[in-house]
Amino acid sequence: MSFAANLPLFSIVACLICAALSSLLREKAAAWVTRILALAVAAAAAAVLVLALKTGQTTTYRMGHYPHPWGNELRFGILEPLFSGVFALVLLACTVGGSRELVRDISRSKRSLYYVMCDLLLATLLALLYTNDVFTGYVFIEICTIASCGILMIRRIGRTTLAAVRYMIFSLIGSGLFLIGVVFLYAQTGHLLMPNLKAAIAEIWASGQSRTPLMIAICLMTLGLCIKSGLFPFHYWMPDTYGYATPCSSGILSGLVSKGYIFLLIKLILNVFGRDVFYASGIQNVLYLLGVVGMVVGSVSAMRENDIFRMVAFSSAAQIGYIYMGIGLSPELGILASLFHILTHAITKPLLFLSASGLVTASGGDKRFRALLGAAHRNPGAGFAFAVGSLSMIGLPLTMGFIAKYLFAFAAFRENLRLVPTLLALAVSTVLNAYYFTRTLIRIFNTRDLQPTAPVRLRSQPHFALAAALLIGANLSLGILAQPLITLLRKGLAMVL
């Protein structure tokens, strides 16, 4: 076995060890540990990706001395290392870009604990991506829940504590449903490893025995993950959670954590339920419908907000709707589009949160639009970053958002019945997106009754500049040269299917 196959395990364990050690370190050292860790994880992911491309098939990595159905396993093709690399880099960008706000929002004695939580989050994201075992998935979902609550409520204001409670309640309901779904599945199949589960489920589906318990298990697991990732109508924890956390946390929570759950769901659909069973069960139609409604409702809610953070947060709800719409559409093209959109959103949303925070700080800390008039002139760097992020959200050409929307439309053209509603929803949502983002842009670039103040130079905020450069660069380069990425995703999907 090639040495690179060990790297996923090593990166997870390295995250866990760094998390344990960081609680002993001072804030600066802990921050550097997290940054170096994220870089190392990304490098390891690149090596694993190269390995997967070379072998051209998925690798199953057994943990311990026991062969296939007896031990825990990791499994990776192209998709897993690709996503883990992107997630690690985005986490790096968030922690670097939001470091100034971290100092502002968090008391000194607790900053190193913040980095502990970040390390743990990275570990769980990796585990959720790589795992080949549903119960391991459950355990790491719980770590993810607690750690994301940690990075949310570390800012000591009343609203974040309240938001954390709300977030926890929804998350715990989600993981409870997921757990009982796993139990139902285990009761019928006797397995916890994904390939065995898939075989057993296909057998039960084909044989004449009752499908009810199976359907219930699939429903419960899907519902649990939907609630945790904030699909409409379960998205009401989102605005508070993303809107009041420190910007670094908002970026991580909206860009990575909810995407981790969705990736797990996609993995379950392809590797556990099996594409044929899932797309014959009718659940995909519900996901599709909720996704479409969520796209519109999220955008409408975002339009009516007058707080920039809450607006961006509600737009997340709409984006989650896009992803679920893709999953509901079709197993090949639909999921391909969803995967691409996960990457788009993971790269764009943190940029928006970080730059919005820059704008707000330059406007005296007032988050409402009234105060943001002309903010881009006070902080041109943040204004530019926010503009790029907004354009990507709207879906202008040259950005990743455009490619994602194109892929959704492309997937819809293979459908008969759902062609019109999909295109309609895309159009409406895009128009609404365009409306509220353009309105914000016009406001922040406005020069009317502007008090002449010295603008904040990029040189004075090097951390933000670095993070924004990374995210903007990724967004534009992947938006212009999207084809290699799409080919990679397509190959990865073909490997799994």
Add this chain to the structure above:
Amino acid sequence: MLDSLWNNRIPAAAVLLFAVGFTTLLLHRNLLKKIIGLNIMDTAAYLFLASLGYIAGRKPPIITDGNTDPAAYANPLPAGLVLTGIVVSVSVTALMLALTLRLYRRYHTLDLDKIYMMARDEQEDET
């Protein structure tokens, strides 16, 4: 119907408790009650899982007399999974209780609805 209910009495009790806990966690207004509901929900799921490892007339899976015939023992896997789960639920409980304490220190009530109202007012005050 009644027959299968009798055959699956433990799982049936477990899912009943799960539904009770679920509803409490989702809809009760009192935060401490929510936490109790959460615990009941989790334990119910574990009860279901543990009942899957039980095989009538067999011993617990601890090999004391050197007999390693699988047909003599109950299934150890569900027990292992539940062991994992119990620790998860106590961790979550501790975290929720800590959140409750902090919320109470700030808003002086456990009623989530009232806390929402106060928090919204507070936001308006800030601006």
Add this chain to the structure above:
Amino acid sequence: MKSKKKTKVSERLRAWDQSSFDLTDALELNPPLPKAPTPEDRESLPVIDRIEARQFAGFRKIYPWLAGLLGLVMSAFLLLGVLKLPPYGAADNPPHNEVMDRYVGEGMHETGAVNTVAGVILDYRAFDTLGESHVLYTAAAAVLILLLSSSRKGEEPPELRRIMEDDPILRNTAKVVVPFVLLFGVYIILNGHLGPGGGFAGGAILGGGLILYAIAFGYESLERLINDRSYRVTIAACLCFYSAAKCYSFYCGANGLETIFSTGTPGAILSAGLILPLNVAVGLVVALTMYGFYSVFQRGRI
């Protein structure tokens, strides 16, 4: 003398009774409830907030009924699935397959643990358990974030502590019970591969013993053993040892190498390879975390 004792008892009884108030009734504090929202306000709120904002009696009245209905629907939905499952306790149920046969049949030789459950969680499925101990660690860190007070203000008022410490019943009981509880906890941890128990149960018992000791004799008496520094160092060391050891054995297993840890004679106390040290590490983490939860809840520091 006698009457003094009596008042004390009655005082304590009253204190006990006081805590039985329903805590949901809000204090009459500065604005207890905002005024009922006007229609325009209501329009500007998102739907769910609008539902919450509805303070009128009608909604409050049907709310419990709605909740009950949801509970009924949920249980009916789940029962539907349960009734179609094979009867529990039968020997030919799906979970009792080749996976179980190997865990029970070969487990003692492969892991060296007489208690196959310990073998399953610490050897066959050790990755889950690795995650599980980190769940505990994450929660401990999160609780520290929430409740750690930077000043010493968070300490309980001195008169309350005095009452607890003066309690002769508690002190004498604790004197007798604590050693046994701690001993039992250590036994359960060390015996994890031989009988029921293991790191988690034993650690929880150990933690319970420490908490009892702290209640009876005050935190100061434990301070030399467990303080902020030693708490963090021990937990970090145990978790690092756990991760590193398991990573080593995963690495060896996946690459077909032999580990340096032998399984020993099943049934002996020093056997089962890594399971015993792992149980000790987990036990320490759990005990310290439980004590830490208590201490941080009680006085805002460890």
Add this chain to the structure above:
Amino acid sequence: MNALDVFQLMLLGLVVICGVSACLTKNLLVSLIIFMAYSVIMSVIWVLLEAPDLAVTEAAVGAGISSILLFLTLKKLQDIRKEVRDEKQEEDEGL
């Protein structure tokens, strides 16, 4: 149906009653005590299900640590409440 079955059925009935009433009781203290009983009964059921490991752990963690933390929280809430009430009284007297 033998004696063990009857015992098991009784425990099941008790555990369901405890679970439901812990959720329905108004008084929080009573609710916590019922929840503790619920955990203990659960651990006895696990003994009956041939899972002694679980019984030990649930007795130590569910009935022990979880309940201690719940009671402690209730006590702390009481303290905060008392503190706030005293402050308010002082304020009133000041006025």
